[in-house]
Amino acid sequence: MALPPLDSPQWQSPWRAFAWGLRSITQTILTIVLFVTYLGIGALAHDTHFSLAWALASTLFVWAGPAQIILITTLGSGATIIQSAIAVTVSAIRLFPMVVSVLPLMRTPTTKRRELFFAAHLTAVTLWVECHRFLPQVPRERRIAFVNGLGFGLVSVCLVANTVGYFLAANLTQTLGAAILLLTPLSFLFSTARNSREVGDVVALALGILLYPLAAKMNSGLDILISGVVAGTIAYGVHWWREVRA
């Protein structure tokens, strides 16, 4: 499927643009990665005793895989609401630069802020990557409708994946249930590694994994935060040493 040329009458209706966005979910491998990740999240929610409605609501209203996993694993392992909220909010800071960089791609001089609300909500790593790929092929005045369609499609796929994962975890043998839970760390690790372009990104990922078991020994309830801030700061130091100082 190729998108119609920029001057095609296909782009005259915002609903058509929405439909083209929706159809574009079939044009990216990231849709499968998301499906697999959310299959795992559905299974994880089941095994940590959350309801299916809870899992679906988290996908609909949080719409950020890492935040959802952090929320489920921290609450599931007995953290307080405050501890979970802190870990979630720190993991979500990365959404800020994403929203900042992606919204100018679809803004026109007459765009009102509220028209960008859904695009901002839908922004997460997958949408961010795909916007940079698809939007140059979409006329600027139809980009918001296109992104809403793309995001709507991705959310729908993930809601289905959650439901399937939840019931698989409830009904499969223990070994297959474990296989579904293992999908989440694998898909996160490799999709993050794939997006790591600079040395600093690789250092942040590798050190973040290696320092976690050490931080967990301190048993503070903020393990992920501590290892994350330390590893991220060291990674920034590496970036600074190579780029800024040079």
Next chain:
Amino acid sequence: MSFAQLIGDWHALVVLFVAGVVPNQIWRMLGLWFGGGIDEGSELLVWVRAVATAILAGVIAQIVVEPPGALATVPDVLRYGAVGAGLVVFLLTRRSIFAGVVTGEVFMLAGKWWLG
């Protein structure tokens, strides 16, 4: 599974909003509100991205090191081995997410079957 089990209790949904939705969404809304004035390449944002990546890495490690639910029935060596094997294939296939995930899964399932 009954309908009530699928909905769960309302208390859990309130916790979802307080601990999950609000702390997550606040950053998107700040981006929507103040995004115009911030330089995307600023050093502060580079640090923020590095910390966010490392936190995600910690989450990955937590699931493997302190596995939830059914994953806890898989021996340590198989969980670490699955991630290691997946990583090797991911790198050998010039960063194919698909190849890495499939390899990790096959390693774990084959190991489980081997150990009985």
